[in-house]
Amino acid sequence: MLVRPKTEQKIVQALLYFFTSIAVLVLLFILVVILKNGLPQLSLEFLTKNPADMGREGGILSTIVATIFLTFIALLVATPLGVGTAIYLTEYTVENRVTRIIRFGAECLAGIPSIIFGLFGFILFVNKLKLGWSILSGGLTLAFMVLPTIIRTSEEAIKSVPQTYRLVSFSLGSTRWQAITRVVLPSAVPGIVTGIILSIGRSIGETAAVIFTAGSALRMPSSLFSSSRTMAVHFYILAKEGVSMPKAYGTAAVLVIAILIINLVTYYLMERYIQRKS
Amino acid sequence: MTKLDKNDRLIRISLLVVAFSAVSVLAVITIFIFEQGTPIMFKYGLRSFLLGSDWYPSEKSFGLLPMIVGSLMVTFGALIIGVPLGLASAIFLTEFSHRRLTRFLKPVIELLAGIPSVVYGFIGLMFLVPFIRENFGGPGLSVLAASIILGVMILPTVISIAIDSIRAVPDSYREGSIALGATKWQTVRMVVLPAARSGIVAGIILGMGRAIGETMAVIMVAGNAADIPGSILQPVRTLTSNIALEMGYASGEHREALFATGVILFVVIMILNTIANLTSARQKKR
Numbered sequence A: 001m002l003v004r005p006k007t008e009q010k011i012v013q014a015l016l017y018f019f020t021s022i023a024v025l026v027l028l029f030i031l032v033v034i035l036k037n038g039l040p041q042l043s044l045e046f047l048t049k050n051p052a053d054m055g056r057e058g059g060i061l062s063t064i065v066a067t068i069f070l071t072f073i074a075l076l077v078a079t080p081l082g083v084g085t086a087i088y089l090t091e092y093t094v095e096n097r098v099t100r101i102i103r104f105g106a107e108c109l110a111g112i113p114s115i116i117f118g119l120f121g122f123i124l125f126v127n128k129l130k131l132g133w134s135i136l137s138g139g140l141t142l143a144f145m146v147l148p149t150i151i152r153t154s155e156e157a158i159k160s161v162p163q164t165y166r167l168v169s170f171s172l173g174s175t176r177w178q179a180i181t182r183v184v185l186p187s188a189v190p191g192i193v194t195g196i197i198l199s200i201g202r203s204i205g206e207t208a209a210v211i212f213t214a215g216s217a218l219r220m221p222s223s224l225f226s227s228s229r230t231m232a233v234h235f236y237i238l239a240k241e242g243v244s245m246p247k248a249y250g251t252a253a254v255l256v257i258a259i260l261i262i263n264l265v266t267y268y269l270m271e272r273y274i275q276r277k278s
Numbered sequence B: 001m002t003k004l005d006k007n008d009r010l011i012r013i014s015l016l017v018v019a020f021s022a023v024s025v026l027a028v029i030t031i032f033i034f035e036q037g038t039p040i041m042f043k044y045g046l047r048s049f050l051l052g053s054d055w056y057p058s059e060k061s062f063g064l065l066p067m068i069v070g071s072l073m074v075t076f077g078a079l080i081i082g083v084p085l086g087l088a089s090a091i092f093l094t095e096f097s098h099r100r101l102t103r104f105l106k107p108v109i110e111l112l113a114g115i116p117s118v119v120y121g122f123i124g125l126m127f128l129v130p131f132i133r134e135n136f137g138g139p140g141l142s143v144l145a146a147s148i149i150l151g152v153m154i155l156p157t158v159i160s161i162a163i164d165s166i167r168a169v170p171d172s173y174r175e176g177s178i179a180l181g182a183t184k185w186q187t188v189r190m191v192v193l194p195a196a197r198s199g200i201v202a203g204i205i206l207g208m209g210r211a212i213g214e215t216m217a218v219i220m221v222a223g224n225a226a227d228i229p230g231s232i233l234q235p236v237r238t239l240t241s242n243i244a245l246e247m248g249y250a251s252g253e254h255r256e257a258l259f260a261t262g263v264i265l266f267v268v269i270m271i272l273n274t275i276a277n278l279t280s281a282r283q284k285k286r
Helices: A005-041 A044-048 A061-091 A097-111 A114-128 A135-159 A163-171 A176-205 A231-240 A245-277 B003-019 B021-044 B046-051 B065-096 B099-113 B117-136 B143-167 B171-179 B184-213 B216-222 B239-246 B252-285
Strands: none
Touching (some): A005 A245, A005 B065, A005 B099, A005 B184, A044 A061, A061 A176, A061 A231, A061 B003, A061 B021, A097 A135, A097 B184, A097 B252, A114 A135, A135 A176, A176 A245, A176 B003, A231 A245, A245 B099, A245 B117, B021 B046, B021 B252, B065 B099, B065 B184, B065 B239, B117 B143, B143 B216, B184 B252, B216 B239
């Protein structure tokens, strides 16, 4: 069958338009449903009270606190490692076998499913190192999970600092390290921060890696070694066990809003960063 | 050697050590998963693990075939749904849509990549599962439901990587084709897409990896029966859900069998990653 190219173009264009609308609408539908059902559940009380009766009553304060602790530990560990790796790859070496191995390792790590991280954290931190189900085990597991993201974004950020900055710094008699800490890193900060914020988003929403390392005890965490339930795990349990759909929607709304804010901030930072560069 | 030079050498060495963190983590994960999972595979024989179709951990029957088939089915289903939608969106957004619309829609799609997978699963459970149950029959918790949810979940990945690789095709290619009298669609089909092919393929493979590795969203909508599904309307259990569902209470050989499930998952993912890396490296070289 021969269709005239112009007709074909029109048909295809309509089809593409239709497919794109489906994709965008489905994605927006998810957002709208969560916010529409979740926002009415939100109140000051929901955010400042601990869950009661397995989550049927009360709020989600303890899960918010647990999420923040876990994310904080993850980034505390992953940021120095990730940024250090990026500095080494960009400033201290040229492309060779070693850098290829490092890059390959980071890319493979990025592709490993979170449940594998969960299994690994469970064996290493919970069992072998005897940390038990705890904020520390969960945080360290998450740190490994977000490490590749931080490496990749920091590397891009450091690479995009113009070479002239370094040359000027060297010509003033600075060592390599001085040039990096006083000239290169300060100009790369927005890019590095973008990576950190992205990792925060990933940590907040993670379930599979956290449920086997931080556990799911529903109480306010009292130390790094107490088992605790993050927002995402709480939401999963509420929804899966059918404990309370209204509370599940409320928790989901908090999660989604937090992630939207994080992504918007990232996006804003990146736009500004790109503008400044050009 | 001055003191500053000495310091600089020290810094270089410590940074090299730090730089190996990612590789070491990967190595440690590999060692732990294999150390925990392979002994039982060899004890009962690789064959009975990979090809056995009965999963009764309490009776020491650890056949993973239903889960392997399950993972393949939902991943394949996710690709059938996610790839055409994702590719069409990417082509539309780069070649046909108004620039302003693209500038608005691309960040929106990327924003949605950040939504936690449990949320996708929850939406599936609340809307998709009842819809399938009422309109197509069966329990609703099914291969179909899992495929659709995963297909939607991989959309942002597929779209943004495809957009990047289509954009990387030089404009002179398009101009040359248009100058020869081709329509825009002919240009896209015969010039732009072939040039962007390896990037697009890498994006699809990454999406595939995400679909195979997804756990919580699948558990919520797949029904999780450890049998090979007879149709797409029947429940299914994937490798990932097998681990997540039973890890909480498993012990002894049962737990080792779950690690063996992890080993199989790990191997599949590593193969996919390597293929994705090689294809995207090929595009860069060109």
